[in-house]
Amino acid sequence: MDGEYLVGFVHYLIPLPVVLPLFAAGVKLALGIRWPRVQQWLSVISLALVLIIGFALMLGAYEFGPQAVQVGGWDAPIGITLVADQLSALMVTVSAAITLAVLVYSIGQGMAGKAEVAPLSVYQPTYLILVAGVSNAFLAGDLFNLYVGFEILLTASYVLLTLGGTQSRMRAGAIYVVVSLVSSVLFLIAIALIFGATGTVNMAQLAERLPEISPDLRVVLQVMLLFAFGIKAAVFPLAAWLPDSYPTAPAPVTAVFAGLLTKVGVYAIIRAQTLFFPGQVLNDLLMWVALATMIMGILGAVAQTDIKRLLSFTLISHIGYMLFGVALGSEHGLAGAVFYVAHHITVQTTLFLVTGLIERRGGSTSLDQLGxxxxxxxxxxxxxxxxAMNLGGIPPLSGFLGKIGLLQAGVEAGTPLSYTLVGASVLTSLLTLYVIARVWNYAFWRTPSEGMVAEPGTVLEDVEADDASTAALGPGEAVGPSSRLGDTSTLAGPVVTSVVLPKSMVGATVALVAFGLALTVFAGPLIHYSSEAAVELMARTPYVEAVLGGAR
Incomplete structure (x- = not known):
């Protein structure tokens, strides 16, 4: 009886990661610019609740298996199905943690306050809609609802990407929208073809019906889905848009985009490969794509002198690790990919938030101007x-553990191509350490650049303040150009500001650093959870039975 009660309780929780942010966004849109402090707390509380619910869904999926809810009472495959299995629950939890931290960071930066160019009535509701779209994509139990989640992401992310309306951001936003629309159109065409071939878009039912269609048609559908999801995941050669789009956005937006949005594409690839197209079909092709993504991404990072662009290229290269795990087609490879996704979301987001602090403190993200x-x-x-050391894979951090798991799975496969990927993974890790060490050497170790250090007692204007204010610098403190949204591309000359870092910005970053360390401290349980998730994904039957039950 207790088990049945808990299962029923979990069912009620499944829609909430989508509903709560949408409800909070609606309330904030209705309030407009009134009661900004109350609205900020409403946003924080709603995302904190999503985080708690994510943990509850993880426990429920681990203890009782995949749980499904039929929205509106319409049974599958007719109605809208939301499914919380171990993978989707983990993704909801990690995404809630990083979006909560980024929201607190952005409030401290002033993006969501009255001092910001982009008003409260625009930024926070859009951000919450983005979170709802991410949760909807992770929990979607049918392809069309997954498509809806992607479109919610596209709409909200375009608004966030173009905050401030600068020329560079509008240009980057246009590129982002065009690329995303191409991906969405391909995905929609694939959905139409799948429905025409199988008569359904319900994922559980597709797991049963896709093996019954022509193998040639099945390969065509697989390629179309992988192409659409590959654009969103930024795999090579479909990643050229990312380094030109993400770095132009405000630091919190760049952080959540880089850390999270590409992983929605990776999640979709994992779901498609395990649920729809099990087996070794196209796995070799995916391994070649993973190889190219690793090498080309990290070589692009080596050539960069701006921290944001450098991190954008490392983001692309490390997508290759996740794709490597999926392409191996084994439980160990898939478990490594699941663990590495959770690790990389956290670490990549943290590094972009730190980069925002570097820009505010040092006045630039260019390595030529920092020191x-x-x-x-x-x-x-x-x-x-x-x-940074976590991203580079220094033991005993979670990045090292994730890479070791993937390397072991590659060696276990024992094919020439898998050994090639193992070598490429080691090379990519070493080059990641090189680019991270270069950032450390230029920005933190070397002597400050001329003009970057102010004399003691220098009084500087703080243009980010709500009103005119000043701050006196201590000995050797650095100053530099800044702007309200962290973008100096439209300024005629340097704007000298206070270098005092708001406590909420630092606190949110510290929280994410601690969360990243927690992935190391609790790596044992998380690796076990990832392994169980991989077993569940490979089995497919628990997912299908949770959704369809007796509706076959």
Whole structure:
């Protein structure tokens, strides 16, 4: 009886990661610019609840298997189905953690406050809609609802990407929209073809019906889905748009885009490969794509002198690790991919938030203009060093554990191509360490650039303040160009501002650094959870039975 009660309770929780952010966004849109402090707390509380619900869904999926709810009482495959299995529950939880931290960070930066160019009535509701779209994509139990989740992401992300209306952001936003629309059109065509071939778009029912259609047609449908999802995941050669789009956005927006949105595409690839197209078909092709993604991404990072663009290219290269795990087609490879997705969402988001702090403290993200931050901002140095080493895979951090799991799965496969990927993974990890060390050397160790250090007692205007205010610098403190949205591309000259970092910005970054370390401390349970998720994904039957039950 207790088990039945808990299962029923979990059922009620499944829609809430979608409903709560949408409800909060609706309330905020209705309030407009009134009661900004109340609206900020409403946003924070709604995302905190989503985080708690995500943990509850993880426990429920682990204890009782996949759980499905039929929205509106319409049974599958007719109605809208939301499914919380171990993979989707993990993704909801990790995404809630990083979106909550980024929201707090952005409030501290002033993006969501009255000092920001983009008003409260625009930024926060759009951000919450983005979170709802992400949760909907993770929990979707049919392809069309997954498509709806992607479209919610596209609409909200375009608004966030173009905040401030600068020329660079509008240009980047246009590129992003065009690429996303191409992906969405391909996905929609694939959905239409799948429905025409099988008579359904319900994922559980597709798992039963797709093996019955012509193998040639099945391969065509698989290629179309992988192409559409590959664009969203930024795999090579479909990733050229990302380094030109993400770095132009405000730091919090760049962080949540880089850390999370590409992983929605990776999640869709995992779901398609395990549920719709099990077996070894196209796995070799995926491994070649993973290889190219790793190498081309990290070589692009080596050539960069701007931290945001450098991190954007490392993002692309590390998508290759996840694709490698999926392409192996084994439980160990899939478990490594699931663990690495959770790790990379956290670490990549943290590094972009730290980059925002670097830009505010040092006045730039260009390595040619930075220096001495290790001496004048030691806390900032620590906040960068920990996730940077984690990204580079230094033991015993979670990045090292995730890579070791993938390398072991590659060696276990024992094919020439898998060994090639193992070698490429090691090379990519070493080059990641090289580019991270270069950032550390230029930004934190070397002597500050001329003009970046102010004399003691210098009084500077704080243009981000709600009203005119000043701040006196201590010995050797750095100054530099800044703007309200962290974008100096439209300024005629440097704008000298206070370098005082708001506590909420630092606190949110510290929280994510701690969350990344928690992935290491609790790596054992998380690896076990990832392994169980992989077994469940490979089995497919628990997912199908949870959705369809007796509706076959």
């Amino acid at each position: 001495g931050l290790g001496r004048i901002a030691p806390v900032l140095a620590v906040l960068f060093f920990i996730p």
